[in-house]
Amino acid sequence: MLVLRLILESFRFAWNALKMNLLRTILSLLGVTIGIFAIISVFTLVDSLEKNIRESFAFLGAGVIYVGKWPYTPDASGVYRWWDFWRRPNTSYNEFKFLQENLSSQSGISIYARRGGVTLKRGSNSLGDITLIGASTGYTDIFETDIEMGRYFTVTEIESGRNVAIIGSNLASALFPRGESPVGKEVKLSSLKFTVVGVIKKEGESFLGTPSNDDNCIIPYNSFRKIYQTGTGAWDEIESNIGVKGMENDVGLVELEYEITGLLRSKRGLKPKEKDNFALNRPEAIANAIGSVFDVFGIAGWIIGGFSILVGGFGIANIMFVSVKERTNIIGIQKSLGAKNYFILFQFLFESIFLSVIGGAAGLVLVVFITFIPMxxxxxxxxxxxxxxxxxxxxxxxxxxxIIPAALAARLDPVIAIRSN
Structure with a gap:
């Protein structure tokens, strides 16, 4: 009850100070308002930018290790040794089957390959510059593929390399403009007819314009191999990658990484002293690089807002010194009626906090206005x-x-305080 009484009384005094000296209080709180606005607006923009960028890379999946020829990032020395990487063999379908049969610490595995600039036709309608993806079983475990109409490929369709396809929403709209269902209809790809078995739900454009499934056409990996060379050792072949999703209890995917490395080295016949001729990539590497950049922006936000908050702190202290001076007589009366020093101390301290929070809340309101600005x-x-x-x-x-004005108020002598004007 005492604490509640202190808080209510402090609010009352603070509110009176605001009403009686509105201009002075607003000018004094302006520093806190600007400081909080500067810090929180920077943090809000940085957090939103980081969130949008991370969502743009969501197409890479989460908790996945990608086996391929090229690493995503440079080595520990900061050098990207492309002259060594290009000599590496491409990932093959046989290696995928070997890992699929022998990996025990995986919850999903798929081999896939991509080819851009492909043209898809249906009757007189055609659409160029689409991305063709050859995918095996487990592709939906690695990548988000939300089928809106139809279904994904069956195991038989994938293994036998049947001419079936799943198309993105933009392809469905362009090739079937009258609103008819594409499922069961035929489209033409590289002079071959493919039956559409599914349509992917519209994803829209990401912040960075990273790939989405809207303009993709997915066919079975073995159907893709009939059209393009993959894993044959030819110089003009299309590189394939293997995505392996880890188990939930494998923290950091350490066990999965060790198992993939051991099995693939054995499959490729590498000697103990030979370096790995493959790359194990993780989307987290990109996310960590992004996070380190945004940490710098966060520090900059604290520095920018820190100076304003420092000025605002002096403004709050000035208000409290004036408030103590104006209410010295009241303090003397309160102490003569039995008010303890801590009661006076907390009374002014709560008032200072209340005034400062008002300034901070005003800064947050300004930040809210930023969120309505179209970007x-x-x-x-x-x-x-x-x-x-x-x-x-x-x-x-x-x-x-x-704290200092409140401590000075609490130490006032009641007799001297009552006699003051």
Missing amino acids: GSMEVTLTLKNIVLGLGVSAAIGTVSG
Whole structure:
């Protein structure tokens, strides 16, 4: 009850200070408002930018290791040794079957290959520059493939390399403009007829314009091999990659990585002292690189807003010193009626925190207005974490700024305080 009484009384005094000296209070709180706005707006934009970029790379999947020829990132020394990587053999279908049969720490595995600039036709309608993907079983375990109409390939269709296809929403709209269902209809690809068995749900454009399934056509991997060379050792062949999804209990996919490395080295006949002639890539490597860049922006936000908050802290302290001076007589009366020092201390301290939080809340309101500004495909969101951070920093500034004036008020002699004008 005492704490509640202290808080209510502090709110009342703070509100009176706001009403009686509105201009002075607003100008003093402006520093806190600008500081919180600067910090939280930077954090909001950075968090939103990072979120949009990470979502743009969602097509790579999560908890997956990709086996291929080229690594995603440079080595530990920062050098990308392309002159060594291009000599490596491409991943083959036999290696995929070998890993599929022998890997025990995987929850999904698929081999796939891509070819851009392909033309898909249906009657007089044609669509060029699409991406053709040859996919095996387990492809939907690795990549998000939300089938809106129809189904995915059966094991028989994949193994036998039947001419069936799954098309993206943009292809369905362009090749079937009258709204008819594409499922069961035929399309033409490289002079071959393929029956559409599924249509992928529309995904839309990502922030970075990374690949989506809207303009993709997926066919069985063995059908893809009938059209293009893969894993044959020819110089003009299309590179295939193997995606392996780890188990939930394999933290960091350490066990899966060791198992893939051992099996693939054995399959390729590498000697113990020979280096790996394949790359094990993870989407987390890209995410970590992105995160380290945004950490720098976060530090910059603290520096930019820190100076404004420092000025705001002095403004809050100035208000509290003036408030103590104006209410010295009231403090003397309260102490003469039995008010303890801690009651006076907390009364002014709570008032300082309340005023500072008002300034911080005003800064957060300004940040909310930023979220309504259109920024193309980037979606800006003020998260609960940043709201709590803004209010927390405001409360901390109010505590630091009000502690000295509150301590001076608590130590006043009641007799001298009552006699003051």
